[in-house]
Amino acid sequence: MAVFFEGYIRLFKVQPINPRNITKGEYGIRVNKALANYTHKTYDYTVNFKTNAKGLRADDEIPYKKSDNTFRLLLLGDSFGMGYGATLEESFIHQAATIVSKNISKKVEVINLSVSGYSTAEQLIALQQEGIKYSPDLIVSTWHHTDLDENKWSQLFHLENGGLSRKAISYLPGVRQREILEHIPFYTFLSENSQAYSFIRERSALMIKSLLRNKNNTSKHSGAGPEKAKLAFALYKELEKTAGLSDVPLIVLNIPKKLEKRAYENTMPLTIKENFVVVDPTGTFEQNSEKLLYWERSQGHFTPVGNALVGQLLARRVIDVIQNENTPK
Template identity: 30%
Template structure:
């Protein structure tokens, strides 16, 4: 066994022992919001609270069968699709978008399949596993560059000679088993729940379990004007995942739109100044332009929130949080509505 592997397994054993001696592990029900899923890794617990439906999505109930004369939009993404405002679904991006479409006499049903923490890899699997059952006319894929690209460094898919291959290797199965065990233990652990108050999250369990192929770059790190080891691989893998999205949608006669979501780091200069580096050291355009060029070269339509968000004077993000506030949700829904409306007329 290599020295690095030995250190890794020693760390895992120590963490397991610490959790096991935590008395909360033996008492009470799990406080975890997620269930383990062998392909998606985690899904929301169905009916966990009033905003989570029976299928485990942050949405109202939707039947698989589509009503006549109704068109359907499937939303895929991460926590940006599931940020709850004032404990209600009504002021969220999915519900606001549906309301705008129907007020314009367009009979649309918007179905939110977004799950917090997902990368493009899990969103692709979610489309295949669940999204296609709804027979959608449109798929809107939320793409948040700040963490979606590093999220795709998970080992769920491998790239072999430019092709996407689902990882079924024994080593990854062992990683998933460890993730399942640690997730279950963490949900019952007072130690872990205390840890999450100080920056701990599911990401740490994923890293410890070996789910990522390398430590992911998050936040301002990917915007540094420096060459980052592994980042090029993550970007290339992301492009292949987006091409696969396009192919699945074309095969099922679905219109695909990529919703480009700006980071608060890109919009708020004060945040840039106080995140351990100066704005002049950051290059916000490099990766964004590379992704946009890729989308245009491959005729993948995208909805760009960047310009309007950057020009808006009001606060668009929750205080001390990376997610949209009510104003941000409204503007994002309005931009999406007008883009889809114009695209519908253009396609006629």
């Protein structure tokens, strides 16, 4: 029966195989598994992923202590930040780092704290508990349209008396279930090779999201909503405050929402657009809409071309920020 189902899926409902390799972290949020080495296989690409001993997508170990003459670019994000659909060198953060390195006299080092599924709330905890230890020189936080709902679903923070307060101790959707499955013989092989398993996993993830949406009385089409927008703004103010304690600039990178093949939307709340340094590729994507910018059959992440455009825009803004920081006041 299992063999028949696998054959049916491969013939009629071909699935991308994108193992996430995520586990429980020590701060109550998900982290990438350390020292993982796995492959994403889809209709469009085959990409290898490696993580170091800290779970960062990187070829090498990166100590907390920063070397002399080094500029550290720290990224907080989700699967887009992790670089799904792209090799390490093709990912927008590494393309940006390469451009920046040609314009400053220091070595540029990427600290990628992205984890697939992260919301702004999880980014904040990751920065507070781990990111600051790396002594970053500039922080980039990605904004994705799902963050509005996921910040609320997680229950990690809420607004209280006009301020932001920590609420839930942990948010680990799907982690316990995955830990149980990993004790089953051949589970790892199935997760990395079976399209039938990928089919079941993706539908299970959609079901979990639906349950979370119902639990929090959040409509799938509820839009920004004033309370969700206020929470998102408060989280970014806290990100900025955390960065500011170490005198580190913060840039917010918008991930445009793809509406159709040649149409894109900026879903970022106006309060964030107006109060933070924002890089928004939406206009650039529209100008280059004849190019393939998002993988259309592989879960919709950036293609190498999409990554390159984002990397170029981000690099320009990083260089501007560096020059402004170095300008005598």
